[in-house]
Amino acid sequence: MWKKRKVFWVILITVLVTLLAGLLALNFATPEKKLERKLAHRYAISDPQFRREMGVLLGPSIVPGNQVRDLQNGAEIFPAMLEAIASAQQTINFETYIYWSGDIGRKMAELLAERAQAGVRVNVLLDWVGSLKMERDLLDLMKQAGVKVHRYRPLHWYNLARMNNRTHRKLLIVDGKRAFTGGVGIADQWEGRAQDPEHWRDMHFELVGPAVTQFQAAFNDNWIKATGEVLNGAPYFPPNGTAGNMDAHMFISSPSGGSESMHLMYLMAIAAADRSIDLEAAYFVPDELIIRSLLEARQRGVRVRVLVPGEHIDSDTVRLASKASWGPLLEQGVEIHEYLPTMMHNKMLIVDQELVSVGSTNFDSRSFRLNDEASLNVYDHGFAAKMTGVFEQDLKQSRPYTHQDWVNRPLKEKLIERFVLPIKSQL
Secondary structure, X not given: OHHHHHHHHHHHHHHHXXXXXXXXXXXXXXXXXXXXXXXXXXXXXXXXXXXXXHHXXXXXXXXXXXXXXXXXXXXXXXXXXXXXXXXXXXXXXXXXXXXXXXXXXXXXXXXXXXXXXXXXEEEEEEEOOOOOOOOHHHHHHHHHHOOEEEEEOOOOHHHHHHXXXXXXXXXXXXXXXXXXXXXXXXXXXXOOOOOOOOOOEOEEEEEEOOOHHHHHHHHHXXXXXXXXXXXOOOOOOOOOOOOOOEEEEEEEEEOOEOOOHHHHHHHHHHHHOOOEEEEEEOOEOOOXXXXXXXXXXXXXXXXXXXXXXXXXXXXXXXXHHHHOOHHHHHHOOXXXXXXXXXXXXXXXXXXXXOEEEEEOOOEOHHHHHHXXXXXXXXXXXXXXXXXXXXXXXXXXXXXXXXXXXXXXXXXHHHHXXXXXXXXXXXX
């Protein structure tokens, strides 16, 4: 009898371990749709064909009549977001990955609660992993005031296979008329003016105009997943007339739908470049397809400048995985610069001083294939010129990293890279 029980327990434990291992393995599987061939240079960014295909292949059409304002660092970002929330009369939709404790976290929670008590419909979607550090009393404050707060994919036995899929989107839409996106999280690291290593460098963007409806649709995408509720009607989708002269569209990606949209956008933009590619990437871990596309752009004579974090970075693993791929790029004239003052959390692509792409998307496989992301593309020469100026100001606070630097990097780094590279798709 004892032997039979022992066999039973061994079998049961084996089954459970196998089942758990299988569920966890699903978290590391890439989506079924996967790009494997680089795109050819068929047209320029300025060619109407480029915009036509971007609108069709990425989802929402490019719409005219928008105005986009860039906000630099927390000193500009948080006052603008708080002012917009304070002005809300009907609806507020807010989705973010990072929401930690601290001064800005409390200010945001208190203001959202105040607006809910005033009768504004306030919907907040927080990633479960990204908001683990959030104080419980902030959640209670908002909920007691009538804010609808939901966590995206909290840990449950039935969703273990999706634990690796997080929402990394940063969206704020007020009254269906003003929208914000970018890289900022709700934490004190983002406050200030990036004046020291304790205060990060980042950008956020405010949009008014017809493309606000695409922000609202992007928020609805994950709100429906989390709650089953559709947010519609005039308070969420009011008429939005012309606010400026910028063409723009907001598009999203997730493993369950549009899993390669961000990857495709970068590949299409790189393939169309004729003169310049300027990239600010907080996490720059390009895959082989991106690397080949950048090298081909260099062969066409395109100037490629990449700005990445220097020693101040919140993930040494990402830094090592990133550097491992720099050799061929540097050898072919790609200019890589390391930002020196603090952690550089920017996410911005500028091509031929015509296209500017910003939002939550990092330049790595996690953003391309595993996370839920949202990016805003703006097609406007004036805005691109302004953001090129911002890019070049950041370059002044960076140092160039040469091919010789890469060859001479410490042996310890080279050895660690061998262990990091097999898991770079998960970083």
